Amino acid sequence: MTSLDQFDSDLEIRSYTPENTGPGPEFVQEFTRNQRRLYLYILAQVGRPTDAEEILQETNLVVWRKSAQFEPGTSFFAWTSRVALFEVLKHRERRARDKLRFSPEFVESVAEEALEASENWEERRKALSICMGKLRPQDRELIRRRYSPGENGISVAEDLGRPINAVYQSLGRIRRALMECVNRQLSAMASQ
Amino acid sequence: MASSREVKTELLELLEGLCEERLTADQFARLEHLVVKSRSARKLYLDYIHLHGTLLWDAAQSDGVILTNSNESSRARTRSVDSPHVSEESLAKQESVVSVGLGNASRWRGKKRSWSIALSAVVCLSLLTVLVWQWEDSTPTDAQLAEVPQNPSDQDPMYDVPREPAPYYRPFPIDRSIAADGTKETPVVAVIPPESDTLPLDMVAFVDQGLQDSWTVAGVTPSVVADDTEWLRRVYLDLVGQIPSASEVERFLADGSPGKRKRIIDQLLSSEGFDRHFATVWTNLLVGRSNPRIGNRNSLFQYLRNAFAENQPWDATVAAFISAEGSIDANPAANFLVAHLNNQAVPATAITARVFLSTQVQCMQCHNHPFNDWTQQDFWEMNSFFQQTKMVRNEEGKPTLVSESIGGPTLFETRNGLMKAAYPKYLERQIPDESSVNRRKEFARLIAEGKEPQLALAFVNRTWAQLLGAGFTNPIDDMGPHNPPSHPEILQTLSRGFVASGYDVKALVRWITSTKAYQLSSRVNETNGIDDPATGEMPLFSRAYTKPMTVEQVYDSLIVATRSEGTDSQLALRDKWVSQFVRTYETDENDESIHFQGSVPAALALMNGEVVKDSLDPQPGTTLHQALAAPGGDEVKLQSLAIATLNRRLAEQEVAAFRRLIRQQISAAPAPLRKRVAAEAYQDAFWALLNSGEFVTVP
Numbered sequence: 001m002t003s004l005d006q007f008d009s010d011l012e013i014r015s016y017t018p019e020n021t022g023p024g025p026e027f028v029q030e031f032t033r034n035q036r037r038l039y040l041y042i043l044a045q046v047g048r049p050t051d052a053e054e055i056l057q058e059t060n061l062v063v064w065r066k067s068a069q070f071e072p073g074t075s076f077f078a079w080t081s082r083v084a085l086f087e088v089l090k091h092r093e094r095r096a097r098d099k100l101r102f103s104p105e106f107v108e109s110v111a112e113e114a115l116e117a118s119e120n121w122e123e124r125r126k127a128l129s130i131c132m133g134k135l136r137p138q139d140r141e142l143i144r145r146r147y148s149p150g151e152n153g154i155s156v157a158e159d160l161g162r163p164i165n166a167v168y169q170s171l172g173r174i175r176r177a178l179m180e181c182v183n184r185q186l187s188a189m190a191s192q
Numbered sequence: 193m194a195s196s197r198e199v200k201t202e203l204l205e206l207l208e209g210l211c212e213e214r215l216t217a218d219q220f221a222r223l224e225h226l227v228v229k230s231r232s233a234r235k236l237y238l239d240y241i242h243l244h245g246t247l248l249w250d251a252a253q254s255d256g257v258i259l260t261n262s263n264e265s266s267r268a269r270t271r272s273v274d275s276p277h278v279s280e281e282s283l284a285k286q287e288s289v290v291s292v293g294l295g296n297a298s299r300w301r302g303k304k305r306s307w308s309i310a311l312s313a314v315v316c317l318s319l320l321t322v323l324v325w326q327w328e329d330s331t332p333t334d335a336q337l338a339e340v341p342q343n344p345s346d347q348d349p350m351y352d353v354p355r356e357p358a359p360y361y362r363p364f365p366i367d368r369s370i371a372a373d374g375t376k377e378t379p380v381v382a383v384i385p386p387e388s389d390t391l392p393l394d395m396v397a398f399v400d401q402g403l404q405d406s407w408t409v410a411g412v413t414p415s416v417v418a419d420d421t422e423w424l425r426r427v428y429l430d431l432v433g434q435i436p437s438a439s440e441v442e443r444f445l446a447d448g449s450p451g452k453r454k455r456i457i458d459q460l461l462s463s464e465g466f467d468r469h470f471a472t473v474w475t476n477l478l479v480g481r482s483n484p485r486i487g488n489r490n491s492l493f494q495y496l497r498n499a500f501a502e503n504q505p506w507d508a509t510v511a512a513f514i515s516a517e518g519s520i521d522a523n524p525a526a527n528f529l530v531a532h533l534n535n536q537a538v539p540a541t542a543i544t545a546r547v548f549l550s551t552q553v554q555c556m557q558c559h560n561h562p563f564n565d566w567t568q569q570d571f572w573e574m575n576s577f578f579q580q581t582k583m584v585r586n587e588e589g590k591p592t593l594v595s596e597s598i599g600g601p602t603l604f605e606t607r608n609g610l611m612k613a614a615y616p617k618y619l620e621r622q623i624p625d626e627s628s629v630n631r632r633k634e635f636a637r638l639i640a641e642g643k644e645p646q647l648a649l650a651f652v653n654r655t656w657a658q659l660l661g662a663g664f665t666n667p668i669d670d671m672g673p674h675n676p677p678s679h680p681e682i683l684q685t686l687s688r689g690f691v692a693s694g695y696d697v698k699a700l701v702r703w704i705t706s707t708k709a710y711q712l713s714s715r716v717n718e719t720n721g722i723d724d725p726a727t728g729e730m731p732l733f734s735r736a737y738t739k740p741m742t743v744e745q746v747y748d749s750l751i752v753a754t755r756s757e758g759t760d761s762q763l764a765l766r767d768k769w770v771s772q773f774v775r776t777y778e779t780d781e782n783d784e785s786i787h788f789q790g791s792v793p794a795a796l797a798l799m800n801g802e803v804v805k806d807s808l809d810p811q812p813g814t815t816l817h818q819a820l821a822a823p824g825g826d827e828v829k830l831q832s833l834a835i836a837t838l839n840r841r842l843a844e845q846e847v848a849a850f851r852r853l854i855r856q857q858i859s860a861a862p863a864p865l866r867k868r869v870a871a872e873a874y875q876d877a878f879w880a881l882l883n884s885g886e887f888v889t890v891p
Contacts, residue, residue, distance in 0.1 A: 043244075043245045047210055048213070049248050102224060106228055114238055117238045121246075124239075148251055153214075175208070182239075
């Protein structure tokens with residue numbers, strides 16, 4: 001856990017000089033390239049997609065403002081993930097009444113491993129796209145519906161006129177199958 | 193080692209609840225607790241979050257389309273791996289925003305600081321707006337929805353009724369408070385999986401049904417049932433390690449009564465050939481064909497042969513090997529560990545785990561397993577069970593196993609030079625490390641504990657693979673959470689049944705060979721071409737997978753094929769023949785490689801002397817002599833050679849091809865030599881049959 005003082009935003013504004021003309025194209029490219037990874041990293045610590053999106057936006061604001069602090073050649077993700085972690089904790093304080101949020105112990109134990117695991121997330125995504133291709137068309141369609149923005153299991157069940165329990169079961173089965181497929185696929189990819 | 197399955201089941205349910213935002217406060221706390229507590233739970237959690245998050249992110253980015261690797265869907269896009277999620281246009285858009293910002297900033301240089309800050313905020317916000325716009329502009333259009341069949345239940349029985357879930361996945365009890373429109377949904381009773389105590393009354397029918405279900409789900413129809421000749425050759429090679437003789441084939445073909453396949457299975461299971469074959473297979477597994485440290489390989493083989501003959505329970509056999517004491521003369525089972533106790537019992541640990549538990553632990557000697565959560569610590573904890581054991585020479589100079597009364601931990605070094613201690617522990621069960629405790633006895637006891645221990649799963653998987661050509665898990669000795677089985681319910685139920693039967697090996701073999709899958713032909717039909725474990729696909733068992741013969745099977749089959757009177761091969765001669773092909777490697781597993789890839793020409797070329805000459809020499813008592821001497825024309829002779837070697841009749845075009853060649857040779861020869869040339873021509877035909885790829889294949 002890094003000291004929170006490092007991210008005191010007051011200090012930040014004072015250090016800003018007119019010579020900083022905004023981030024260059026390399027920065028922008030790194031920034032956009034790391035968005036997905038950052039989103040997943042944040043999601044791992046808060047569990048809820050809506051929270052993760054909010055926190056990602058907050059993080060982006062800070063990262064963009066502090067673009068001058070980034071040293072080219074160092075790990076962009078390492079830097080932005082520290083910002084994100086701070087935002088996760090700030091966000092948590094704001095939502096003090098919400099019972100369904102992860103404790104600081106949880107965040108701490110997950111954050112470090114998520115950082116390490118995130119190195120392989122791109123490989124996992126490749127494996128996932130292969131595995132999505134292996135799904136039966138009906139299963140792929142169900143996933144498409146479920147993950148369409150604004151949808152969830154209940155809305156999909158309503159759209160299709162199926163009992164909610166059946167839809168939850170199917171989704172669970174498919175997600176489990178995808179996970180197992182991804183792990184197999186990664187083993188296969190690694191042994192090549 | 194691995195987290196227990198119940199915890200994993202619970203964790204999977206909780207993760208599902210998290211994804212669908214259905215967790216109660218208690219469930220949420222439970223999820224937290226599990227994840228904080230265990231590394232493997234954290235890994236599972238992260239993998240699940242990655243899956244869920246990636247699907248969400250991709251859907252948001254690309255108009256509701258999930259990235260797939262196939263080109264089926266017209267909406268699928270191909271992307272390079274490193275490309276950012278944002279498409280090229282929007283990246284250009286952002287860059288133009290940035291350059292506008294840059295341009296503006298330079299104009300404003302020298303002005304008040306607050307202007308610059310406001311500007312960069314504007315730049316930042318517009319970038320975010322671009323991103324957010326990308327996110328929100330992706331609700332599926334009506335056109336997209338219309339493409340989807342409105343009633344998937346019409347198309348697919350899967351959606352009709354909640355399927356009986358797999359034993360290790362229980363569906364969620366429904367939580368009324370989350371009903372979308374505020375009305376209370378009628379509670380649905382969660383489907384409980386079958387009690388793990390009850391076993392199906394008819395194991396074979398259970399397996400058949402399970403496989404049939406998987407074929408239905410995969411949309412394949414099984415291949416046709418193998419015809420008699422195909423099947424008989426297979427079952428003989430699988431159960432007694434050699435092809436049927438010509439007369440055995442004829443007898444089977446002539447038998448028109450029902451249940452003849454079952455009778456053959458019974459007959460083979462109670463024959464000496466079964467004991468010999470399984471003893472051969474397991475001797476090779478335990479000590480290889482060429483281990484230089486082996487004391488007396490033959491006595492080990494005889495021990496196994498007796499064990500299979502008496503149908504000794506498998507757990508007793510394994511215990512005998514693991515906890516063997518004494519000299520190899522007094523206790524032939526001691527030969528196993530004698531062969532592997534070099535190098536601090538590292539090979540003993542690795543081979544015990546691989547052969548009896550089908551788990552690959554050898555790389556964990558030095559580091560954690562790359563694909564699952566087993567650790568270096570786990571390896572050395574298993575190794576410490578062997579630390580009391582020493583090999584000495586007794587008064588006659590024979591290798592002898594003794595267990596010394598020593599206790600305490602095993603020390604090992606991690607990759608960064610840290611010394612750590614490992615105590616004898618298997619799957620969270622630690623035994624006391626006092627010197628008075630006999631660790632190997634305890635280990636043998638621990639691995640056989642429970643209704644469905646890995647010992648049983650491993651043996652079932654291996655035996656299934658031995659007979660069907662592929663295991664539920666492949667490679668067959670690499671089971672674990674990183675390598676899930678193709679049909680977990682079948683594997684587990686067969687294993688539980690195996691344990692409940694008292695680890696009855698013949699009962700298991702009988703179940704497996706009586707299944708519908710074992711009757712099928714290896715011929716592919718239009719639907720099951722994808723069922724091909726050789727390409728890395730998970731097997732469906734909708735057809736037979738042909739297997740190459742092992743070296744010993746080739747030798748024994750050559751003897752059967754070439755002698756018209758049934759004689760079993762002499763084991764000493766066989767071992768000598770086999771040893772030509774084997775080379776030993778000095779690895780941590782006492783590896784060896786075998787140069788025989790089922791190629792008879794190579795085999796016959798390397799076999800100098802007796803067997804070759806004998807097989808082609810039409811002496812009385814040989815197949816060739818019998819074929820030549822019997823009355824009848826070309827076709828009769830050829831068919832009898834074929835039955836003896838390929839165990840089937842030749843097809844018309846095959847007969848025609850052979851006859852053409854034989855006739856050519858005969859007519860080219862001068863009249864006085866024709867008889868001799870004819871005999872040689874048949875010799876050539878026989879040679880061709882023995883040399884064929886078909887001869888060395890288990891159909």
